[in-house]
């Protein structure tokens with residue numbers, strides 16, 4: 001936790017076996033079960049994202065959540081979002097909330113991993129050779145695994161994947 005004013009910080013990310021998270025400004029693959037998990041986990045909360053992740057959202061701001069975009073382009077057009085310049089400013093917007101969710105992308109994860117109290121990792125059991133954006137190295141031995149749920153590939157999911165929740 002950053003200080004007594006800011007809520008606990010949770011990172012949520014879907015990553016492949018090599019920590020790949022994106023390619024060409026988009027996600028690596030379509031896993032409806034993970035999108036549902038993301039929606040359920042973050043519903044009603046503040047979600048903080050980098051500008052490029054905002055630009056990757058097919059329908060813009062995510063419904064039923066307080067969307068906060070970090071960018072130096074504060075004059076830009078980000079409908080339905082609170083626009084801030086820094087992580088500190090973003091967290092200040094979440095004062096009094098139960099949890100602040102960091103939802104990516106790679107640059108934002110790199111600058112907030114050290115602040116996180118909880119990690120919601122979806123491990124995609126595959127390596128995408130063309131991934132161009134990565135989650136930072138994280139020593140999961142320093143974290144306690146409190147939940148694991150594995151899903152097998154099926155007609156709608158090309159890869160096996162696991163929901164892994166860690167706390168500090």
Ligand SMILES: NC(=O)c1ccc[n+]([C@@H]2O[C@H](COP(=O)([O-])OP(=O)(O)OC[C@H]3O[C@@H](n4cnc5c(N)ncnc54)[C@H](OP(=O)(O)O)[C@@H]3O)[C@@H](O)[C@H]2O)c1
Nearest residue numbers: 014022025026027050051052053071072104105106107108
């Ligand atoms: N797999 C997943 O769970 C997941 C989740 C989210 C995103 N993604 C993927 O990740 C990729 C996007 O990630 P990315 O690393 O390219 O970009 P990003 O982190 O989404 O956005 C980068 C931009 O956000 C602003 N920013 C980020 N951190 C900042 C900080 N600490 N302080 C100030 N400004 C900050 C800057 O905006 P300005 O340049 O405007 O100043 C920066 O250029 C896409 O492929 C997306 O699909 C994957």
